[in-house]
Amino acid sequence: MTQRNTQSIHWDAEADLVVVGFGGAGAATSITAAEAGASVIMLDKAPEGQEGGNTRVAAQGYLNTSTPEGAATYLKALCGPYTVPDDMIQVWAKEMCLNNDWLKSIGGDPQEHQHGTHGTGIEFPELPGSDCVHKFHHGDILGYSKTWEMLAEAVKSRPIDIRYECPGQKLIQDPLTQEVLGVVGNHRGKKLNFKAKKGVVLTCGGFENNQEMIRNYLTGIPYCYTSGSPFNEGDGIRMAMELGADLWHMNNFAGPSMALKVPEYPTTFSMIALHFSHEPKGGMVVVGPDGKRFTDEKYKTRHGKVEQNGKWYAMRTPCPMYMIFDQAMFNDGPLYDGKPTHGWTQIMSGYRWSPDNKAELAKGWIKTAPTLAELTQKLNLPAGSLEGTVNRWNELCAKGRDDDFARDKMLQPFGSGPFYAVELSPSMLNTQGGPRRNARAQIVRPDGTPIPRLYSAGELGSIFSYLYQGTGNIGECFAFGRIAARNAVADKAWC
Known part of the structure; x- marks a missing residue:
């Protein structure tokens, strides 16, 4: 034995x-x-x-x-x-x-x-x-x-x-x-x-x-x-x-995607403008720490993988990242869809996002400023970067195509201020x-x-x-x- x-x-x-x-x-x-x-x-x-x-x-x-x-x-x-x-x-x-x-x-x-x-x-x-x-x-x-x-x-x-x-x-x-x-x-x-x-x-x-x-x-x-x-x-x-x-x-x-992460909750919030088929009104781009776009914000990934030169790699996520949007999108409805379909935050935490986004604005989850220059300063981005990015985006929307990253959804220009930002984190x-x-x-x-x-x-x-x-x-x-x-x-x- x-x-x-x-x-x-x-x-x-x-x-x-x-x-x-x-x-x-x-x-x-x-x-x-x-x-x-x-x-x-x-x-x-x-x-x-x-x-x-x-x-x-x-x-x-x-x-x-x-x-x-x-x-x-x-x-x-x-x-x-x-x-x-x-x-x-x-x-x-x-x-x-x-x-x-x-x-x-x-x-x-x-x-x-x-x-x-x-x-x-x-x-x-x-x-x-x-x-x-x-x-x-x-x-x-x-x-x-x-x-x-x-x-x-x-x-x-x-x-x-x-x-x-x-x-x-x-x-x-x-x-x-x-x-x-x-x-x-x-x-x-x-x-x-x-x-x-x-x-x-x-x-x-x-x-x-x-x-x-x-x-x-x-x-x-x-x-x-x-x-x-x-x-x-x-x-x-x-x-x-x-x-x-x-x-x-x-x-x-199985990632990354881009989502909101706040200290009050252990898991991420998927932003409707990025992840869902519903297309809110208004202008929206996502920028990296240089204040510039880096991807198709309505990204077409396969569980976080994107094709580059015939090969598949994890989507690039330069941190910090910010979803920048205008008043029209803020007014169009909640930025987060809490319907319990998938995800810990939706199913288990059950957070109820306010219908007008104002509770999350008050919590500091959403930042705002009357001008892009002031929002740039608040986010500690390079001076003039957001203005340049938004101007370029509006030019692309006028042409009806995104020549920079081939985005084909939400091709809507930014209106006048105030402007808003949500910091995004890599999520999986x-x-x-x-x-x-x-x-x-x-x-x-x-x-x-x-x-x-x-x-x-x-x-x-x-x-x-x-x-x-x-x-x-x-x-x-x-x-x-x-x-x-x-x-x-x-x-x-x-x-």
């Missing part, structure tokens, strides 16, 4: 599997394990009622590919120069075709997105294999749909022990065998040891709320704020690294990087060997290395959650 040094550990609770994170990946892992007869403890950082991670506040679509061959071809093309091992591509491609079957098996009602709803579905139609893409959601509502509610009910109707406000802090590893034996959780300041008799599965998302990790790993953005769950702070990455895990895809993320839904996993969903070391009894699923070390297909993250949560659960449950209990 293998000797293990566990005599000094006091276990506060035990189960076959300990799953860290109650989002889409944690739900798929826990449901699959419970269906196989395994006992499960699930730890989540959020208070009860705020669980769900990014799955809860995304548009809640998931990917179900039509053929494994097409899916493998498309994923290889998405990865581009950042290759992923072929066995990973093949297992992903096979499992992604089974998402609808799995959802049906737990009581779901898969409905395919209609053409033109939340995009046409295929994010990169020019890539080979793209015709395999099919985007689904549960139930009859797309956007803030019932997908998360169905998943949460499927978890809570099964014998799964959920511990809220109890983030995983440290993995417990046997020094002799290197096996992961459990997790140290922290419930309101009290440390608890959770024994995992068969394995630990990390499903606790990325690092989109860890500014130090953002500076270290994401290029081109000095800071970034999420529109997703504020509880994703890279805990799983840190815990896996402490055990020698390799990392991959750390420079890839999620990061893709984390501990590298293999085709069995095991977390591996730099030499490719697995750390025994340690698994992962979801955005914590996602398979997406370069380009990203919308709904792919939740689809991957389901697919690798099932893979992780099946392989962990099949392990022989160590005690």
Whole structure:
């Protein structure tokens, strides 16, 4: 019998599997394990009622590919120069075709997105294999749909022990065998040891709320704020690294976009003039720290990626950035659409933006000045920069085309003052990087060997290395959650 040094550990609770994170990946892992007869403890950082991670506040679509061959071809093309091992591509491609079957098996009602709803579905139609893409959601509502509610009910109707406000802090590893034996959780300041008799599965998302990790790993953005769950702070990455895990895809993320971030709220506000199909009246441009435009403000990105010279790169966001607009746009209605379709601020915070923008003006979220020269000074921009930018914009509007950045929406000139500004920050839904996993969903070391009894699923070390297909993250949560659960449950209990 293998000797293990566990005599000094006091276990506060035990189960076959300990799953860290109650989002889409944690739900798929826990449901699959419970269906196989395994006992499960699930730890989540959020208070009860705020669980769900990014799955809860995304548009809640998931990917179900039509053929494994097409899916493998498309994923290889998405990865581009950042290759992923072929066995990973093949297992992903096979499992992604089974998402609808799995959802049906737990009581779901898969409905395919209609053409033109939340995009046409295929994010990169020019890539080979793209015709395999099919985007689904549960139930009859797309956007803030019932997908998360169905998943949460499927978890809570099964014998799964959920511990809220109890983030995983440290993995417990046997020094002799290197096996992961459990997790140290922290419930309101009290440390608890959770024994995992068969394995630990990390499903606790990325690092989109860890500014130090953002500076270290994401290029081109000095800071970034999420529109997703504020509880994703890279805990799983840190815990896996402490055990020698390799990392991959750390420079890839679903962004950036541009949004308002204020101290009073943990996540960003999407400005309607930038992100929504409704086109407010009046003039609007976005400028960088030099007071000049740098992009098509009604940007056509593919989850933050823009094409440059035949390649795709993250959109440039020179900080600080300001959305500059005139009185006509200020008067046209609220700058923010709070309808709960997606995003933490919309769905969970539920902030009600004033219909005339005056409450936000009083809060200082919107700056104003009677002239562009005075607004320039208030924003500490170079003298004369805003006047030059607005004059140039008005000339382009008179011509009926944006010769500088090819913007084709809201081609309306600025009127007379007063003028307004909203500071914008880089924003994203999620990061893709984390501990590298293999085709069995095991977390591996730099030499490719697995750390025994340690698994992962979801955005914590996602398979997406370069380009990203919308709904792919939740689809991957389901697919690798099932893979992780099946392989962990099949392990022989160590005690």
